[in-house]
Amino acid sequence: MLPGLMSDGLSAEINVTPMVDVLLSLLIIFMVSQPTPANEQIPLNVPQDAVVQNPSDPNASLLVSVAPDGSVKLGKTPVPPGYEQMVEAFRNNEKAQEDDKVVVKGDEKAKYGAIITVMAAAHEAGIEQVGIASERL
Numbered sequence: 001m002l003p004g005l006m007s008d009g010l011s012a013e014i015n016v017t018p019m020v021d022v023l024l025s026l027l028i029i030f031m032v033s034q035p036t037p038a039n040e041q042i043p044l045n046v047p048q049d050a051v052v053q054n055p056s057d058p059n060a061s062l063l064v065s066v067a068p069d070g071s072v073k074l075g076k077t078p079v080p081p082g083y084e085q086m087v088e089a090f091r092n093n094e095k096a097q098e099d100d101k102v103v104v105k106g107d108e109k110a111k112y113g114a115i116i117t118v119m120a121a122a123h124e125a126g127i128e129q130v131g132i133a134s135e136r137l
Contacts, residue, residue, distance in 0.1 A: 061099065061101055061102060061103045061131070062074070062075055062093065062095045062096050062099065062101075062102045062103065063075060063102075063103050063105055063133065064102050064103065064104045064105065064118055064122070065105050065106075065107075066104065066105070066106040066107060066110045066114050066115050066118055067107055067110060068107045068109035068110050070110070070111065070114040072086060072114075072118055074089055074090070074093055074096070075093075075095070077089075077093075083117060083120075083121055086117070086118065086121040087121045087124050087125045088125075090102070090121060090122050090124075090125030090126075090127060091125045091126065096122070096125070096127055097126070097127075100126075100127055100128050100129060101127060101128065101129035101130070101131065102122050102127055102129075102130055102131070103131045103132070103133045104118050104119055104122070104130065104131070104132055104133065105132075105133035106132075115132075119132075
């Protein structure tokens with residue numbers, strides 16, 4: 001006698017196909033009968049106008065400019081070339097030490113390494129917040 005067959009020729013195995021059909025039908029019915037999720041909006045505080053920073057504004061962050069040739073200006077004051085001189089210029093600048101933040105603005109043709117050097121020098125001089133200025137798109 002073969003396994004799963006009874007002596008009178010009936011099969012004792014469970015036929016899974018009708019059970020799967022019923023379960024999939026129930027799944028589809030429950031999915032269709034669910035209410036659609038609410039369209040909730042998340043509140044955002046988007047600034048209306050970009051803040052324009054005037055270099056002569058006393059409350060503005062100190063702007064460090066990097067020219068395409070690698071020369072650096074701390075505000076309007078040129079910084080001598082060299083990493084150590086740059087660190088000293090940051091340490092001697094009252095505005096940078098008082099605010100403890102500077103913003104680096106690199107020319108689009110300035111080398112990436114020159115901008116990173118300026119940021120590293122500012123950080124080594126004890127300035128905690130070193131940001132990157134960007135143009136408005």
